[in-house]
Amino acid sequence: MTSPLHRDDVAHVAKLARLSLSEEELALYTDQLGQILEHANDMSTLQLDDVIPTAHPFGLINVVRDDSVRESLDRDVVLAMAPDAEDGRFAVPRIMGEAP
Amino acid sequence: MTLPGSWEMVVGLEVHTELKTATKMFCGCANHFGAEPNTNVCPVCLGLPGSLPVLNERAVELAMAIGIALHSTIAPSTFHRKNYFYPDMPKDFQISQYDLPINSGGYLDLPDGSRVSIERAHLEEDTGKSTHLGGSGRIHGADRSLVDYNRSGVPLVEIVSGPDIRSSAQARAYAAELRGILIATGASDGRMEEGSMRIDANVSVRKSGEPFGTRCEIKNLNSLRSLHRAIDYEALRQVELIESGGVVRQETRHWDENLGVTSTMRTKEEAEDYRYFREPDLVDLAPEQAWQDRIRLALPPMPAERRAALKERLIAPTPAQLDAVEVVIDLNLEQFVNAAIDADIDPVLALARAANELAGGLEGIGNLTPEAFCATLRLEQSGQLSATQAKTVLGELLAHGGEPGAIAAAKGFEQLSSDSLGSTVESLIAQNPDEWARYREGDEKLAQFFIGQVMKLTKGKANGKAVVAELQSRR
Numbered sequence: 001m002t003s004p005l006h007r008d009d010v011a012h013v014a015k016l017a018r019l020s021l022s023e024e025e026l027a028l029y030t031d032q033l034g035q036i037l038e039h040a041n042d043m044s045t046l047q048l049d050d051v052i053p054t055a056h057p058f059g060l061i062n063v064v065r066d067d068s069v070r071e072s073l074d075r076d077v078v079l080a081m082a083p084d085a086e087d088g089r090f091a092v093p094r095i096m097g098e099a100p
Numbered sequence: 101m102t103l104p105g106s107w108e109m110v111v112g113l114e115v116h117t118e119l120k121t122a123t124k125m126f127c128g129c130a131n132h133f134g135a136e137p138n139t140n141v142c143p144v145c146l147g148l149p150g151s152l153p154v155l156n157e158r159a160v161e162l163a164m165a166i167g168i169a170l171h172s173t174i175a176p177s178t179f180h181r182k183n184y185f186y187p188d189m190p191k192d193f194q195i196s197q198y199d200l201p202i203n204s205g206g207y208l209d210l211p212d213g214s215r216v217s218i219e220r221a222h223l224e225e226d227t228g229k230s231t232h233l234g235g236s237g238r239i240h241g242a243d244r245s246l247v248d249y250n251r252s253g254v255p256l257v258e259i260v261s262g263p264d265i266r267s268s269a270q271a272r273a274y275a276a277e278l279r280g281i282l283i284a285t286g287a288s289d290g291r292m293e294e295g296s297m298r299i300d301a302n303v304s305v306r307k308s309g310e311p312f313g314t315r316c317e318i319k320n321l322n323s324l325r326s327l328h329r330a331i332d333y334e335a336l337r338q339v340e341l342i343e344s345g346g347v348v349r350q351e352t353r354h355w356d357e358n359l360g361v362t363s364t365m366r367t368k369e370e371a372e373d374y375r376y377f378r379e380p381d382l383v384d385l386a387p388e389q390a391w392q393d394r395i396r397l398a399l400p401p402m403p404a405e406r407r408a409a410l411k412e413r414l415i416a417p418t419p420a421q422l423d424a425v426e427v428v429i430d431l432n433l434e435q436f437v438n439a440a441i442d443a444d445i446d447p448v449l450a451l452a453r454a455a456n457e458l459a460g461g462l463e464g465i466g467n468l469t470p471e472a473f474c475a476t477l478r479l480e481q482s483g484q485l486s487a488t489q490a491k492t493v494l495g496e497l498l499a500h501g502g503e504p505g506a507i508a509a510a511k512g513f514e515q516l517s518s519d520s521l522g523s524t525v526e527s528l529i530a531q532n533p534d535e536w537a538r539y540r541e542g543d544e545k546l547a548q549f550f551i552g553q554v555m556k557l558t559k560g561k562a563n564g565k566a567v568v569a570e571l572q573s574r575r
Binding site (some may be wrong): 012013017018056058060061062063064065066067068070071072073075076078079086087088089090091092093094 | 243
């Protein structure tokens with residue numbers, strides 16, 4: 001049976017996720033992810049006309065909190081987690097291109 | 101601007117507005133512009149592992165208020181993750197609404213009578229703010245970037261119009277009217293210069309009656325003036341490109357305010373694949389009718405309604421008075437004008453003082469009560485203060501507050517008695533027989549001459565109208 005997934009699809013998704021995969025890994029994941037998709041496709045053989053579409057396992061809706069301020073973290077603690085900081089801000093390598 | 105030949109521009113706008121909540125969208129960090137960098141951050145808005153978002157009730161209510169004001173349908177909605185890698189979004193995705201937004205459909209009527217359809221108005225979170233060091237300040241050429249996450253997670257509503265706009269002037273009018281609505285609903289402070297309202301413009305061109313052309317999206321226009329200029333530039337660029345045999349590519353473009361041009365930011369081929377999927381940490385949002393009704397009932401009148409109500413109080417308003425109405429509505433000053441009209445002050449005078457003197461001293465508007473405004477105008481209307489003096493008193497009230505009569509007295513604005521004004525006018529008539537003769541023969545311009553002379557002699561204490569009355573009585 002042919003895989004529902006092409007190697008190039010996996011390469012594209014890997015690129016979007018900033019994953020560097022070797023040719024062997026691409027082949028491996030194309031096969032593994034393909035099996036998962038095939039399994040998902042099994043669902044389409046089921047008769048589900050009477051089933052209400054459900055996007056979330058919980059029946060909860062409108063879970064909200066009050067708009068009241070809570071204490072934020074101490075900046076020194078926050079910036080200590082960063083590889084680099086300058087002038088109270090996170091320093092990151094030069095950005096190529098604009099924000100989406 | 102008019103496009104050459106039978107070309108027509110087709111514009112749709114995406115307006116992002118930050119919501120005026122106390123806290124961020126999904127955490128209790130303060131939503132506060134201008135705070136020290138990275139002082140309003142926590143595990144949720146920094147995207148630290150294991151943190152969980154909880155939706156801000158007030159943000160939902162403000163989004164509903166916007167939807168109601170735009171005649172949208174409030175529908176059950178969901179949240180999605182928009183995935184991308186960029187340092188301004190530390191969790192590598194932005195929580196947004198995708199196929200099921202809280203507000204669908206609707207419209208906005210503009211003062212010129214045109215109607216622009218609204219496709220949707222959905223909730224999402226803002227990103228952090230990057231500053232690029234080195235190079236020109238623009239991102240290309242920067243050596244490194246510094247990121248402040250105070251803005252990360254601030255609630256936003258994105259309002260997407262239909263492709264109904266046909267000129268840059270209409271685009272500007274739409275943005276201005278929408279801004280007025282956002283301010284009126286209390287959803288936003290509408291401060292474009294602080295980035296609390298930002299606009300992306302989708303622009304294409306076509307020959308009248310033909311199908312839509314390929315569109316370009318101009319990002320991050322942060323003033324009405326930039327919006328106007330960028331749309332004109334982009335539409336003309338597309339027309340010239342097509343007329344010289346070129347083809348418009350679908351792309352995202354950047355507006356350079358200094359150069360007055362748009363330039364390619366990224367093409368469709370480079371466009372991100374955001375891999376939207378449901379945000380598993382948030383449940384559906386489906387405001388019940390009672391909740392919607394509470395918001396609807398609490399909504400104050402919108403600018404269009406307020407504008408119409410104020411115009412009704414004017415008798416045959418002139419174009420200048422209609423402009424003044426726009427200013428008064430835009431700056432939320434009509435309580436002063438209404439109070440004055442209620443107090444039997446000439447609507448034209450009340451409108452003029454509000455649109456000029458109050459508009460010019462907005463930073464002190466908190467010092468001025470409608471009562472003090474009315475009292476000042478009453479003094480002016482009765483002739484106890486000249487126009488110049490009344491303006492000075494209003495300026496003083498805006499600067500420091502106080503009581504108009506006391507301010508006038510402290511400034512030495514005590515009214516000249518009509519006896520003393522009469523004798524001043526008498527002596528001026530005697531000293532200027534030629535001018536007087538011409539005035540008597542009907543040259544009304546000479547009234548200004550006499551007023552000027554009286555003002556000089558009385559050091560501005562006289563009232564222009566009273567001078568004219570004195571002249572008339574001797575004519």
